[in-house]
Amino acid sequence: MAPPLRCQQEFPDDPDIQDGDQMLRRVPPKQIIFDQNMGRLRPSSATFEDDEDDSPMSMYRRTVIDATGGNIERVMVGHAGYGLAGLCAGELRSRNQTVHSNPLEDEPAHAEVCGRKTDSNRKFFYQRSVWVIAPP
Amino acid sequence: MSTAILPTDETLSEGEVYSIPARGATTSDVLSCEGIVSAISTWYDYVRPVRVRLHGFSPNAAMIETIEKLYSLTELQAGWNSYGARPIRSDVIRHVGRWVPRLFQATTPEPAVVPRVNGGLQLEWHHKGIDLEIYVESPESIRFQVEDLTSAETAEAPLIGNEELLRAWIARISD
Numbered sequence: 001m002a003p004p005l006r007c008q009q010e011f012p013d014d015p016d017i018q019d020g021d022q023m024l025r026r027v028p029p030k031q032i033i034f035d036q037n038m039g040r041l042r043p044s045s046a047t048f049e050d051d052e053d054d055s056p057m058s059m060y061r062r063t064v065i066d067a068t069g070g071n072i073e074r075v076m077v078g079h080a081g082y083g084l085a086g087l088c089a090g091e092l093r094s095r096n097q098t099v100h101s102n103p104l105e106d107e108p109a110h111a112e113v114c115g116r117k118t119d120s121n122r123k124f125f126y127q128r129s130v131w132v133i134a135p136p
Numbered sequence: 137m138s139t140a141i142l143p144t145d146e147t148l149s150e151g152e153v154y155s156i157p158a159r160g161a162t163t164s165d166v167l168s169c170e171g172i173v174s175a176i177s178t179w180y181d182y183v184r185p186v187r188v189r190l191h192g193f194s195p196n197a198a199m200i201e202t203i204e205k206l207y208s209l210t211e212l213q214a215g216w217n218s219y220g221a222r223p224i225r226s227d228v229i230r231h232v233g234r235w236v237p238r239l240f241q242a243t244t245p246e247p248a249v250v251p252r253v254n255g256g257l258q259l260e261w262h263h264k265g266i267d268l269e270i271y272v273e274s275p276e277s278i279r280f281q282v283e284d285l286t287s288a289e290t291a292e293a294p295l296i297g298n299e300e301l302l303r304a305w306i307a308r309i310s311d
Contacts, residue, residue, distance in 0.1 A: 026217075026218050026219075028216060028217045028218060030209070030212070030216070030250065030251050031217065031250055031251070033248040033250065033260060033262070034248075035262040036262050036263050036264075037262045037263070037265060037266075037267065037285060038262070044248065044250040044258070044260060045258075045260075045269060046250045046251070046252045046253070046258055049252065049253045049254075050253070051219050051220050051221075051253065052220055052221055052222050052253050052254055052255075053220055057219075058219050079218055082218070119269075119271075119281045119292065123267075
């Protein structure tokens with residue numbers, strides 16, 4: 001199954017983003033849970049949802065941060081208590097998402113991940129996610 | 137229900153609940169009774185603490201922790217996730233506050249109470265090899281998804297019409 005047409009048209013997948021590139025998402029304290037089955041803290045499935053204004057889920061491209069000589073902690077400034085979770089672009093694409101580069105004026109690494117965030121997709125994302133910066 | 141709620145001051149910001157154990161009222165009965173719910177609702181509206189003293193009950197500590205975590209979601213302002221999330225809907229919090237005491241069984245462990253971007257919330261148990269998540273988008277829109285990681289048995293259903301199925305899964309994750 002392909003990503004939804006709206007995603008393909010408005011947030012087309014960026015071929016410059018390699019499948020192995022790591023994409024980052026901040027995880028607020030209220031969405032960090034302890035999973036007894038996995039034996040670790042992890043993001044809740046609720047972390048991997050589109051924004052409420054109907055725009056796709058925001059993430060950051062680690063390769064862009066690294067290439068511009070930055071430190072990944074810059075996306076955590078002002079967000080005490082948060083964790084930073086990472087997923088590979090290919091893992092997102094495997095669940096019918098487009099990975100669309102959308103640099104912002106103050107953050108060139110910004111990207112959007114467009115596609116249906118079904119329960120099974122959100123579960124897949126938390127299962128595959130790793131802590132790039134673990135919660136305190 | 138064999139309970140009596142006695143306000144210890146005029147505002148019912150504190151109350152005491154008495155039970156006649158022989159009549160069999162449970163902690164769930166107490167926490168879901170109108171007086172407690174209205175006291176907690178008052179706390180939400182006016183940011184006023186409520187203290188409830190229970191006499192004659194053995195409270196399920198996990199249930200009480202869950203209700204405390206639930207009402208802590210009222211603190212979340214718009215944008216609480218740093219990506220523009222909505223505040224959590226007060227009607228959702230109130231509804232779940234009334235429902236949790238009936239949902240819990242005597243040994244049900246504490247779930248994660250997780251806010252959602254759209255103003256809803258979810259209750260999550262990841263316990264005894266089972267993943268159970270209940271999604272509450274509004275009082276009228278509640279559904280759940282569950283997976284037994286050992287047997288690969290799964291279920292996904294709206295709450296309405298499937299209360300017994302959910303009850304059975306709650307029993308499986310209870311100790």
